Amino acid sequence: MKTIAETRNFWLLVALGGLVTLVGLGAAHTMEVHGHVITGMDNAVVWGLPHVFAIFMIVAASGVLNVASIGSVFGQPAYKPRAPLSGLLSIALLAGGLMVLMLDLGRPERVIVAATHYNFASVFAWNVFLYSGMVAIVAIYLWTMFERRFNAWSKPAGIAALIWRFVLTTGTGSIFGFLVARQAYQSALLAPLFIVLSFGWGLAVFLVVQAAMYRWNDRHLPPETLARLGRLLGVFVAASLYLVAVYHLTNLYFERQVGFEAFILRDGGIFPLLFWGGYVLLGSVLPMGLLFRPHWRSEGAVLAAALLVVVGAFAWLFVFIIGGQAWPLDIFPGHEVSSAFGDGQVTHYRPSMPEWLLGIGGLGAAFLLTAIGVRVLDFMPQDDFK
Amino acid sequence: MSGAPKTVDGGRRAWLGVAAAGLAGVMLAPGVRLIEIARAAPAAPAKTGGGANPAVRWGMLIDTTKCAPGCDDCVTACHTENGLGTPTRSTDARWIRKIDIKEVRTGRQASVPVMCQHCAEPPCVDVCPTGASFKRADGIVLVDRHSCIGCRYCMMACPYKARSFVHEPLTDQHPDVPRGKGCVESCTLCVHRLDRGEKITACAEACAKAGHSAIVFGDLNDPGSEIARRVREIQTTQLRADLKLDPGVRYHGI
Secondary structure, three states: OOOHHHHHHHHHHHHHHHHHHHHHHHHHHHHHHHOHHHOOOOOOOOOOHHHHHHHHHHHHHHHOOHHHHHHHHOOOOOOHHHHHHHHHHHHHHHHHHHHHHHHOOOOHHHHHHHHHOOOOOOHHHHHHHHHHHHHHHHHHHHHHHHOHHHHHHHHHHHHHHHHHHHHHHHHHHHHHHOOOOOOOOOOOOHHHHHHHHHHHHHHHHHHHHHHHHHHHOOOOOOHHHHHHHHHHHHHHHHHHHHHHHHHHHHHHHOHHHHHHHHHHHHHOOHHHHHHHHHHHHHHHHHHHHHHHOHHHOOHHHHHHHHHHHHHHHHHHHHHHHHHHHHOOOOOOOOEEEEEOOOOOOOOOOOOOHHHHHHHHHHHHHHHHHHHHHHHHOOOOOOHHHO | OOHHHHHHHHHHHHHHHHHHHHHHHHHHHHHHHHHHHHHHOOOOOOOOOOOOOOOOOEEEEEEOOOOOOOOOHHHHHHHHHHOOOOOOOOOOOOOEEEEEEEEOOOOOEEEEEEEOOOOOOOHHHHHOOOOOEEEOOOOOEEEOOOOOOOOOHHHHHOOOOOOEEOOOOOOOOOOOOOOOOOOEEOOOOOHHHHHOOOOOOHHHHHHHHOOOOOEEEEEOOOOOOHHHHHHHHOOOEOOOHHHOOOOOEEEEOO
């Protein structure tokens, strides 16, 4: 039974999430009325901060489902009670990410065109199917978990969801991987890199939400579950760091890519700062320290590590998406170039307030959906009854 | 313990089932209806004048040895022709620009007009999710303003920075050149002129008028055309030829 205080707190959370979402929608409306001229984007940096938020949420939406997969596909008992929460978070994050992506379009009101006109050569068009299919499959998966008559179908549904999200994140990585124009992208490595990044980011989001729910209910995670989830996050973070290192080392080996790598890793101002300070130090090394040193491991340390992984994710995506566009196109290799259109120049991008608000609005929408889902259905992991 | 909660539980589940089905219906119905409306609309406008000729491949030859540094008559003519205004900011549309290049090893300099290269294998067309970016039968790469959703993926995919996004509301549009806020656009090879039967683009015309004649426009597939003759006789280069996109714009002297 829910107490009056719980009900009041629930409505407070809904009001908070709703307000943040509304502010995001307001920002999107302002962008639509005035055009993208009020953002920091221009004809060189065409995808800005909203894409950083959207791609974080979409990639994390895939990874957060790991918890459910490990439980119902691979039969790990500690993960099974967490499967429903993992499924709910997946849908919520996907909805938040897609909201930001759609509202950042130049013509968001034409979203029906995207749903009725497909160019099947486009990775974006594949993703329209992959994202909507993901919501449907996870919804069915949740249904099989909650409806006792269909419990037996939970494993096949879980396998379908597992395969689907691998394809989905391959699709997200391929949005960039198939771009031959820009030096930052055009790599087959980006698909597996995005999959491994999704593992870490998704688990980090899951741990943050789970910690909040446990604290809210004044409960504590069993120490062995905490240790297991913490170690797993550490492994994912290490694997991501490895693939990111391979991506940069490959580039450094190709002479034509050296200028771009020097820009991202050393000379590019905010980009090397965010890469080394944000992604490597705060987002990878520090969390691994917190997660792999047993005598440091506590609920607080795991939560701090998960939060740092999220911070690192944003730093990495900013470097990858914005840095990749800020570096000029090499239209005339071997030449110094200049023009009135910024050719040969690094583009300076500064995100504007509407971009921040739209991105945060997407997080608010994911939060709102999660809060309502947790309240309406029983998503609290039940360790005591396993 | 078992009786009463089971009934409640069963009732709650049934209610949830009905609610979920109702919600799904409410969410899907408008979509299904809109798809019906979209399908009911004619898939393509009725053809007038026979459409683009697939035997033609429109292209340009830019002779950088004739292009004068500091002259931007082609740029001005393009912007006037297409109603773009004078670009001053990085958010303003530029369908053509002059790039000054200097070879690092030799110090050799040139001034090069760059616009949409009208590739035979255009990456912008490949990546466009709705098919708004398309290549006409006569090789001109265009954007359908009615189905462009402004996702800007084509701008990410273009190796020439040839496309612009309309960042703010537009005024004083030319009737021949419809544009739209929130859509992507680029050089159309003055398709409105070609479809009227004219045989020269605004930039090539302005360049000839300025006495340089550095831009030759014509049908690459017509062996008797000046452009076909010139590209047969002199060495020409396609920008980023390594990508094998087969641009319809060729350069001499770089």
